[in-house]
Amino acid sequence: MGAAILPVLVFTVLWGGVGIILPFLVPKGPNRGVLQVILMLTGACCWLFWLCCYMCQMNPLIGPIIQSHVALVMQQEWGGGPATNAQSA
Amino acid sequence: MSLFRSEEMALCQLFLQSEAAYACVSELGELGLAQFRDLNPFVNAFQRKFVNEVRRCDEMERKLRYLEKEIKKDGIPMLDSGENVEAPQPREMIDLEATFEKLENELREVNQNAEALKRNYLELTELKHILRKTQVFFDEREIHDVDESLTANLIEDQYVGTQMMNLAAKQGHLGFVAGVILRERIPPFERMLWRACRGNVFLRQAEIDTPLEDPTTSDQVYKSVFIIFFQGDQLKIRVKKICEGFRATLYPCPETPNDRREMAVGVMTRIEDLNTVLSQTQDHRHRVLVAAAKSIKIWFTKVRKIKAIYHTLNLFNLDVTQKCLIAECWVPVSDLEAIHLALRRGTERSGSSVPPILNRMETREVPPTYFRLNKFTKGFQMLIDAYGVGTYREANPAPYAIITFPFLFAVMFGDFGHGLIMTLFALWMVMNEKPLIAKKSTSEIWNIFFGGRYIILLMGFFSMYTGLIYNDFFSKSLNLFGSQWFVPQKSMYIFKEKDVMLDPKNAYANSPYPIGLDPVWQVADNKINFLNAYKMKVSIIIGVCHMIFGVMMSLWNHMFFRKKINILCDFVPQIIFMTFIFFYLVLLVFHKWVAYYATGDDEGLGPHCAPSILITFINMVLFKNGEKIGECEPYMYGGQQGFQKFLVVIAVLCIPWMLAGKPYLIYKYRQLQHQQFTNVSTAGLTEESDQVQMANGAAAPSGDHEENEKMEDIVIHQAIHTIEYVLGCVSNTASYLRLWALSLAHAQLSEVLWGMVLRLGLQSGSWFGGVFLFMIFAAWACLTLAILVLMEGLSAFLHTLRLHWVEFQNKFYQGAGYPFSPFSFDTILETAQNVEE
Numbered sequence: 001m002g003a004a005i006l007p008v009l010v011f012t013v014l015w016g017g018v019g020i021i022l023p024f025l026v027p028k029g030p031n032r033g034v035l036q037v038i039l040m041l042t043g044a045c046c047w048l049f050w051l052c053c054y055m056c057q058m059n060p061l062i063g064p065i066i067q068s069h070v071a072l073v074m075q076q077e078w079g080g081g082p083a084t085n086a087q088s089a
Numbered sequence: 090m091s092l093f094r095s096e097e098m099a100l101c102q103l104f105l106q107s108e109a110a111y112a113c114v115s116e117l118g119e120l121g122l123a124q125f126r127d128l129n130p131f132v133n134a135f136q137r138k139f140v141n142e143v144r145r146c147d148e149m150e151r152k153l154r155y156l157e158k159e160i161k162k163d164g165i166p167m168l169d170s171g172e173n174v175e176a177p178q179p180r181e182m183i184d185l186e187a188t189f190e191k192l193e194n195e196l197r198e199v200n201q202n203a204e205a206l207k208r209n210y211l212e213l214t215e216l217k218h219i220l221r222k223t224q225v226f227f228d229e230r231e232i233h234d235v236d237e238s239l240t241a242n243l244i245e246d247q248y249v250g251t252q253m254m255n256l257a258a259k260q261g262h263l264g265f266v267a268g269v270i271l272r273e274r275i276p277p278f279e280r281m282l283w284r285a286c287r288g289n290v291f292l293r294q295a296e297i298d299t300p301l302e303d304p305t306t307s308d309q310v311y312k313s314v315f316i317i318f319f320q321g322d323q324l325k326i327r328v329k330k331i332c333e334g335f336r337a338t339l340y341p342c343p344e345t346p347n348d349r350r351e352m353a354v355g356v357m358t359r360i361e362d363l364n365t366v367l368s369q370t371q372d373h374r375h376r377v378l379v380a381a382a383k384s385i386k387i388w389f390t391k392v393r394k395i396k397a398i399y400h401t402l403n404l405f406n407l408d409v410t411q412k413c414l415i416a417e418c419w420v421p422v423s424d425l426e427a428i429h430l431a432l433r434r435g436t437e438r439s440g441s442s443v444p445p446i447l448n449r450m451e452t453r454e455v456p457p458t459y460f461r462l463n464k465f466t467k468g469f470q471m472l473i474d475a476y477g478v479g480t481y482r483e484a485n486p487a488p489y490a491i492i493t494f495p496f497l498f499a500v501m502f503g504d505f506g507h508g509l510i511m512t513l514f515a516l517w518m519v520m521n522e523k524p525l526i527a528k529k530s531t532s533e534i535w536n537i538f539f540g541g542r543y544i545i546l547l548m549g550f551f552s553m554y555t556g557l558i559y560n561d562f563f564s565k566s567l568n569l570f571g572s573q574w575f576v577p578q579k580s581m582y583i584f585k586e587k588d589v590m591l592d593p594k595n596a597y598a599n600s601p602y603p604i605g606l607d608p609v610w611q612v613a614d615n616k617i618n619f620l621n622a623y624k625m626k627v628s629i630i631i632g633v634c635h636m637i638f639g640v641m642m643s644l645w646n647h648m649f650f651r652k653k654i655n656i657l658c659d660f661v662p663q664i665i666f667m668t669f670i671f672f673y674l675v676l677l678v679f680h681k682w683v684a685y686y687a688t689g690d691d692e693g694l695g696p697h698c699a700p701s702i703l704i705t706f707i708n709m710v711l712f713k714n715g716e717k718i719g720e721c722e723p724y725m726y727g728g729q730q731g732f733q734k735f736l737v738v739i740a741v742l743c744i745p746w747m748l749a750g751k752p753y754l755i756y757k758y759r760q761l762q763h764q765q766f767t768n769v770s771t772a773g774l775t776e777e778s779d780q781v782q783m784a785n786g787a788a789a790p791s792g793d794h795e796e797n798e799k800m801e802d803i804v805i806h807q808a809i810h811t812i813e814y815v816l817g818c819v820s821n822t823a824s825y826l827r828l829w830a831l832s833l834a835h836a837q838l839s840e841v842l843w844g845m846v847l848r849l850g851l852q853s854g855s856w857f858g859g860v861f862l863f864m865i866f867a868a869w870a871c872l873t874l875a876i877l878v879l880m881e882g883l884s885a886f887l888h889t890l891r892l893h894w895v896e897f898q899n900k901f902y903q904g905a906g907y908p909f910s911p912f913s914f915d916t917i918l919e920t921a922q923n924v925e926e
Contacts, residue, residue, distance in 0.1 A: 004600030004601075006603075007603035007604070034092050034466065034488050034491070038492055041496075046496075046554060048634070049496075049554075049627070049631075050604070052630055053558050053605050054603075055679065057573075057601035057602060057606070058600075058601050058682060059685060059686035060593040061593070061686075061687055062618070062696065063593045064590070064591055064619070065591075065613055065614040066609070066613050067587065067588045068587060068588060071576045074572075074612075078571065078572055078575060079575060
């Protein structure tokens with residue numbers, strides 16, 4: 001349970017880059033201030049929205065209820081999951 | 090920093106030499122950076138100095154409009170080079186007037202001639218038709234003469250009259266009248282004749298096939314030729330009167346065939362002559378109009394500029410010596426240099442030796458609000474201005490709305506497919522910006538969409554992102570990274586049940602789906618339960634962040650205006666109230682996500698023990714103690730009870746602080762001032778200070794409100810402010826739940842549309858299924874566009890607008906300013922053109 005390092009790192013670096021690093025690289029001009037605000041807010045909003053979605057799935061308290069024929073298809077199409085693979089190995 | 094706060098403005102006094110005034114104002118109009126104030130507000134428009142000039146300009150404009158109308162009538166394209174012509178010198182006005190006068194007279198004369206010729210032509214054509222048609226009638230009569238005996242046996246209605254005529258002709262003089270009448274008047278005309286003459290006249294008529302042109306209105310009208318036979322003079326008078334009454338034109342028609350033939354030949358030659366003359370007149374008219382069409386747009390621009398200049402000069406004051414004009418204008422401080430340059434250019438152009446004087450004035454009046462906008466920021470500023478134009482120099486919400494507006498919209502509209510459609514539409518508008526602007530559409534709805542093209546573009550981008558996070562693509566999920574939920578191999582027994590709940594303990598991989606919601610939820614029966622919990626929490630988190638951002642903006646405002654008292658008594662308690670109660674709620678949400686899990690060994694942290702955040706929050710505010718149920722702790726961490734009590738107590742204490750802090754400090758400050766004042770006045774200046782006080786009171790009636798406000802007003806104002814804020818925090822937080830409600834509604838609606846419409850097409854097999862799917866897809870696509878993208882988009886847009894105007898801006902934005910409307914030729918010409926169209 002918990003977070004995987006890779007997606008958290010990738011997304012934090014991505015939106016952190018947009019929100020923190022890019023504002024420094026905005027060329028000088030009359031619109032510099034506005035562009036910086038735009039980049040910072042974009043980074044913050046997008047990161048927060050992704051984070052909420054990620055965190056709310058981190059520790060699921062309920063599981064999806066699916067119909068058994070859907071479950072059958074799921075098992076065939078998406079596989080039995082890493083746990084069973086590990087067990088069979 | 091121009092978009093963050095409005096430009097600093099200065100009130101300037103301008104002294105212009107009378108000769109140079111015109112040129113200087115013209116230069117300022119080209120520049121478009123000065124807003125002139127009316128210095129004679131009580132002078133009637135007809136008593137101003139340059140009334141005559143304005144009137145002359147009006148007259149010129151009228152002539153130009155007449156010309157333009159004639160040009161449009163002939164369908165001659167008007168050359169619009171789009172080049173900017175400078176306002177002509179005042180002396181050029183006479184030339185222009187003479188040109189227009191000449192053109193107008195020429196045109197009127199030509200038109201008059203053409204009309205007379207056309208009338209003539211019409212008469213001749215009508216006569217021609219009469220001669221041609223009546224010939225048929227007369228021929229008929231001769232035939233009847235011949236075989237009268239035959240027709241006598243076959244008496245039919247139509248021939249009764251003919252026979253009667255023939256009888257009459259034998260008896261002696263049978264008169265007739267021939268003429269032309271509008272076709273639709275024939276039936277009443279016939280009825281009238283029958284009744285008035287008691288059936289003693291006989292009317293024959295024939296339709297003229299080709300429409301004739303009415304010379305006065307130049308409409309195409311259909312007419313008929315008629316001929317009336319009658320006997321006796323009395324009937325003749327009566328018939329003629331009826332013809333007159335029905336506006337029929339009568340033409341002389343000779344009785345004998347030879348005369349008629351001669352006349353017809355004469356008419357034909359005259360028509361031909363007329364045709365040549367007419368075409369020559371038309372050619373002349375055309376030549377005149379083509380020449381005028383080349384420069385009419387330039388003339389319009391010139392005249393409108395002259396008129397605008399004189400209108401502006403009418404706002405000025407004349408100084409005592411009549412040698413110079415005094416003007417007052419608002420000017421952006423950073424543009425003073427450009428204004429100076431423009432004035433100097435104007436002076437040089439007019440050849441005046443005395444330079445104009447520009448003085449910055451001290452004033453207590455509130456300057457206008459001015460933002461330097463570009464095509465991108467304009468749309469967003471308009472959203473803000475629709476609520477209220479910002480107070481002078483206060484923080485402008487527009488630069489933040491550029492992102493937060495599309496983002497909040499997208500939270501409600503989140504669907505990758507719908508976002509894609511929106512993005513493509515906006516991209517098309519942005520890419521074809523120039524040709525679309527050049528088209529100058531008059532459709533209001535189109536102009537609204539086009540004006541907001543950059544807003545729509547950003548809304549589309551963000552909708553695509555949130556759609557990715559919600560994992561909705563036309564209500565279907567993408568399984569890009571592989572679902573983290575699976576059906577374990579060993580649990581085949583589950584298929585005995587109708588449906589099955591995947592247990593997080595053994596059917597879930599260790600980490601969540603990397604981007605957005607796991608696709609498994611799309612097929613789950615308890616999808617709504619899960620989405621509700623998620624979206625509700627997200628909307629609270631976003632809402633609280635948005636509101637805290639608004640409160641921080643108020644801090645920035647107070648710092649800018651150097652109002653320490655507001656920071657101390659408004660901002661600090663406000664932010665404490667907000668964070669201690671509502672941001673704490675957000676933290677609880679995050680804590681619950683992290684702390685409770687299904688697979689742990691600790692039973693106290695299992696899923697059935699996870700407390701409801703809402704109940705916890707209500708208990709916190711009501712000071713209720715939670716109870717332990719079984720092995721589940723009511724609290725989420727140690728010491729929560731005490732900490733929550735502390736938070737609530739401090740937050741509640743903030744309310745009296747907000748309520749009384751500011752009035753008390755102002756009261757103290759005034760007392761202190763009063764003491765100092767009385768100390769000074771007791772030193773022996775009592776009378777003088779009274780006078781000074783009176784003078785001050787008279788001089789600054791519109792001055793600082795805050796210093797003159799009565800104590801009671803301050804208290805009441807502060808009370809309202811406090812109540813608004815405290816209640817607002819609760820209701821606004823609840824108001825952000827619309828993010829959840831609308832996004833849920835959108836997702837459900839698109840799912841229903843897929844399930845009810847497109848699925849029908851996907852289910853039917855064989856070749857017929859393909860055809861059926863083709864039609865079903867069209868229906869689904871139309872409904873998706875009309876309802877999901879357009880209507881839902883509109884509703885989400887309006888809710889976003891409300892969240893910005895009310896929930897965000899009431900934390901810091903006053904919006905009590907008035908816009909800067911500089912004297913600018915560009916805007917004047919543009920509005921004139923729009924009015925014209």
